[in-house]
Amino acid sequence: MNPDHRFCSLIHADPHGESWDSAVRAHAAVCPACTAFLRGVAALSLRLKAYPALNAPMPPSLRARLRAQLAACPEGPAAPPAVRRQAPAPRRAMRRALVPAALAATLVLGVMLGHNFDFGFSRAPAEVDRTIGMYIQDVTHDHYLIERIGRPLEVAITERGALSDWLSASLSFPFELPRTRAGFKLQGGRVWHTVGRLAAMAACETDGGGRVILFAVPAANLELRGAGSSIIGGTRVFSGNGWEREARVWIDGDLAMALVAMEGELPAAWAEMFLPAGL
Amino acid sequence: MLPRLSATEKLRFDAEIVPHLDVLHRMARSVCGDADVADDIAQESFLKALKGFGGLKPGTNGRSWLARIVHNACRDHWRSKAGRGDEGWDDELQAEVEALGAEPDWQPGIIRDAFDDEICEALQALPPRWRASVLLVDVEGWTYEEAAESLEIAPGTLRSGLHRARKVLFARLRDSVGARQVGARQATQAPNNPPDHGEA
Numbered sequence: 001m002n003p004d005h006r007f008c009s010l011i012h013a014d015p016h017g018e019s020w021d022s023a024v025r026a027h028a029a030v031c032p033a034c035t036a037f038l039r040g041v042a043a044l045s046l047r048l049k050a051y052p053a054l055n056a057p058m059p060p061s062l063r064a065r066l067r068a069q070l071a072a073c074p075e076g077p078a079a080p081p082a083v084r085r086q087a088p089a090p091r092r093a094m095r096r097a098l099v100p101a102a103l104a105a106t107l108v109l110g111v112m113l114g115h116n117f118d119f120g121f122s123r124a125p126a127e128v129d130r131t132i133g134m135y136i137q138d139v140t141h142d143h144y145l146i147e148r149i150g151r152p153l154e155v156a157i158t159e160r161g162a163l164s165d166w167l168s169a170s171l172s173f174p175f176e177l178p179r180t181r182a183g184f185k186l187q188g189g190r191v192w193h194t195v196g197r198l199a200a201m202a203a204c205e206t207d208g209g210g211r212v213i214l215f216a217v218p219a220a221n222l223e224l225r226g227a228g229s230s231i232i233g234g235t236r237v238f239s240g241n242g243w244e245r246e247a248r249v250w251i252d253g254d255l256a257m258a259l260v261a262m263e264g265e266l267p268a269a270w271a272e273m274f275l276p277a278g279l
Numbered sequence: 280m281l282p283r284l285s286a287t288e289k290l291r292f293d294a295e296i297v298p299h300l301d302v303l304h305r306m307a308r309s310v311c312g313d314a315d316v317a318d319d320i321a322q323e324s325f326l327k328a329l330k331g332f333g334g335l336k337p338g339t340n341g342r343s344w345l346a347r348i349v350h351n352a353c354r355d356h357w358r359s360k361a362g363r364g365d366e367g368w369d370d371e372l373q374a375e376v377e378a379l380g381a382e383p384d385w386q387p388g389i390i391r392d393a394f395d396d397e398i399c400e401a402l403q404a405l406p407p408r409w410r411a412s413v414l415l416v417d418v419e420g421w422t423y424e425e426a427a428e429s430l431e432i433a434p435g436t437l438r439s440g441l442h443r444a445r446k447v448l449f450a451r452l453r454d455s456v457g458a459r460q461v462g463a464r465q466a467t468q469a470p471n472n473p474p475d476h477g478e479a
Contacts, residue, residue: 013438018422033382040385044449045417047390051398054418058304062318066300066325070292073284073329145294154298193293196286
């Protein structure tokens, strides 16, 4: 046994072993006082984790209210942080005068590119202009982001009904996860924001260890154009690529569903497995 | 008033901050000890996070940043409550630890047997800062570095304070569980004197 009490104090200050080297680890294994202490701390930690108030999720009503506030934030460039005002130098003043003109030009160019040079000045509000093609671009980009974040799931609920309930309580629309055929194991989900609206997101693990992600947004004001489509099992399924991955989109009741695979092409049969049964 | 956020910022906020709402609420509840106050603090902290998000550099640890906001909101609430300032917020527990004398008996069985109300009582007796430390490190599994950043103290201060907090917590649970078990033994050893159930 190593009687070095410096190790004991190190272990007492860091029972989770973040800063231990091999000598401290060896001491922890043989010192009776340290072993008893570590067992005690582990028991305390376990007991605290089981205490309801320390592992309860946020109340769903509060979560929904906070999410609604995020969704209600007006979109646009954030106000710049307050800085001390300076008298503009002549060249800076000229550059400043050019900024609105550059912004206006960018806006016009964006509108032209976004609408294939179709100047529809009398068109309805921007949300009407969302198309299936944009949805596919957004979900594939979201998917790219989700992979980079690394921890995409907000809840690890693996039961279909429970996850549907949780998502519905967190969203501004009722949502029911489609029944999948065999081969897809539900991993959990989260609330997301895509194609300019709140979205439900659920992840499923495939038999081969891959993962597919299902998005759902209200289909209102989503124009059914911008991507090729085919009829699968009686349902019109749109497909398109973006961000090195493929998405398939279909309308299920009031919702537009999108399925994206982790990488590469999405096997056509997979989308079929999520389509409403009996069609 | 809600701040203006770009679509990308909303997406980033949703990805980097929203997943930590549960921890935000648990921290507020554990520090303030009241579910309604925790709701108010969570709401207030969320709005502060929305307003400050534009200034958060990409790559910054979102949950630690959010925890710092919650911690400060809890401290503001503590200060405003009966106008007591910071008194008692981060008491170092020196007197309690000295009163314990030797190391407590770290017997795991006693802790496993603790009832929820005994856990609650022992936690509430800790100063708020150390309650938050226990939650972040021992329950949520955050590193000392990350928890210390959120609580705006040095990691060394967190380590030593947390050790004292665990000692005090352990000793209180040992006392309350021990007293209950002794009471139960006495009740079973004295069958001729059944406990008073309040009947007239």
